[in-house]
Amino acid sequence: xxxxxxxxxxxxxxxxxxxxxxxxxxxxxxxxxxxxxxxxxxxxxxxxxxxxxxxxxxxxxxxxxxxxxxxxxxxxxxxxxxxxxxxxxxxxxxxxxxxxxxxxxxxxxxxxxxxxxx
Amino acid sequence: xxxxxxxxxxxxxxxxxxxxxxxxxxxxxxxxxxxxxxxxxxxxxxxxxxxxxxxxxxxxxxxxxxxxxxxxxxxxxxxxxxxxxxxxxxxxxxxxxxxxxxxxxxxxxxxxxxxxxx
DNA sequence: CCAACCTTGACACAACCGTGGTAAGGTTGG
DNA sequence: CCAACCTTACCACGGTTGTGTCAAGGTTGG
Numbered sequence: 001x002x003x004x005x006x007x008x009x010x011x012x013x014x015x016x017x018x019x020x021x022x023x024x025x026x027x028x029x030x031x032x033x034x035x036x037x038x039x040x041x042x043x044x045x046x047x048x049x050x051x052x053x054x055x056x057x058x059x060x061x062x063x064x065x066x067x068x069x070x071x072x073x074x075x076x077x078x079x080x081x082x083x084x085x086x087x088x089x090x091x092x093x094x095x096x097x098x099x100x101x102x103x104x105x106x107x108x109x110x111x112x113x114x115x116x117x118x
Numbered sequence: 119x120x121x122x123x124x125x126x127x128x129x130x131x132x133x134x135x136x137x138x139x140x141x142x143x144x145x146x147x148x149x150x151x152x153x154x155x156x157x158x159x160x161x162x163x164x165x166x167x168x169x170x171x172x173x174x175x176x177x178x179x180x181x182x183x184x185x186x187x188x189x190x191x192x193x194x195x196x197x198x199x200x201x202x203x204x205x206x207x208x209x210x211x212x213x214x215x216x217x218x219x220x221x222x223x224x225x226x227x228x229x230x231x232x233x234x235x236x
Numbered sequence: 237c238c239a240a241c242c243t244t245g246a247c248a249c250a251a252c253c254g255t256g257g258t259a260a261g262g263t264t265g266g
Numbered sequence: 267c268c269a270a271c272c273t274t275a276c277c278a279c280g281g282t283t284g285t286g287t288c289a290a291g292g293t294t295g296g
Contacts, residue, residue, distance in 0.1 A: 005272075018255065036263055038272055051206040059196050064253075065186045068179065069200045072187070078177050082187045088169040123242070136285065154293055156242055182283075
């Protein structure tokens with residue numbers, strides 16, 4: 001019976017065993033099972049688990065995001081649909097919503113000041 | 119003042135005006151503003167809103183997923199990191215030194231765990 | 237001028253996410 | 267045989283998402 005049990009895997013990857021089950025439940029990383037149904041984590045899974053951990057922490061993303069990335073990777077039609085969404089707008093050169101908004105706020109402020117001065 | 123007001127945009131895209139504000143708040147689609155701050159939706163935004171709607175419904179994804187797709191599209195380092203995660207495991211039979219190293223590492227961990235358990 | 241819009245901000249609420257815990261029972265290795 | 271694991275299935279609970287609604291106030295077109 002080679003491979004780490006869930007507890008050992010938890011210890012070496014930084015997840016809790018509870019979360020390892022959750023991650024599997026979410027379809028992200030599924031270890032193989034022993035004949036009695038025990039989860040057995042191999043080197044590949046351990047690596048993926050560690051990398052996943054970094055990924056989430058380093059890039060401020062959620063498990064759901066990772067799951068979606070996976071879908072994007074597997075389902076080509078989904079990838080195409082998303083791609084199509086990106087292109088669903090006649091060439092707007094660049095979009096900077098935040099700064100536009102800021103500028104507009106300033107103008108509003110000035111307008112209000114001008115009005116108050118009257 | 120050209121462009122549809124929020125209510126009109128809602129009517130033609132199938133979203134509620136509340137959701138149009140929410141979608142903007144989430145950074146997905148931001149219309150430009152009139153001088154008084156009114157949202158003005160142009161054809162591109164309307165198109166994106168309709169496509170977004172289909173996308174979510176047809177592919178069982180959430181606004182958050184769409185937001186993440188957008189990030190993935192803009193942030194190349196994020197894209198790379200996710201890509202790296204995908205490649206962090208798949209049964210590559212022999213990547214000569216790495217697998218030996220990994221196995222050795224695991225055994226070490228196991229030894230340490232066993233020792234700690236005593 | 238006024239009705240009918242628009243704005244932001246807030247309260248509400250169900251559904252889900254992330255996470256821990258606990259219970260009841262099976263497996264295993266010394 | 268038994269302690270120490272493992273399994274699934276639940277309860278709990280704070281945080282986030284998605285959505286409606288309402289209030290207080292500004293804008294606009296006829």
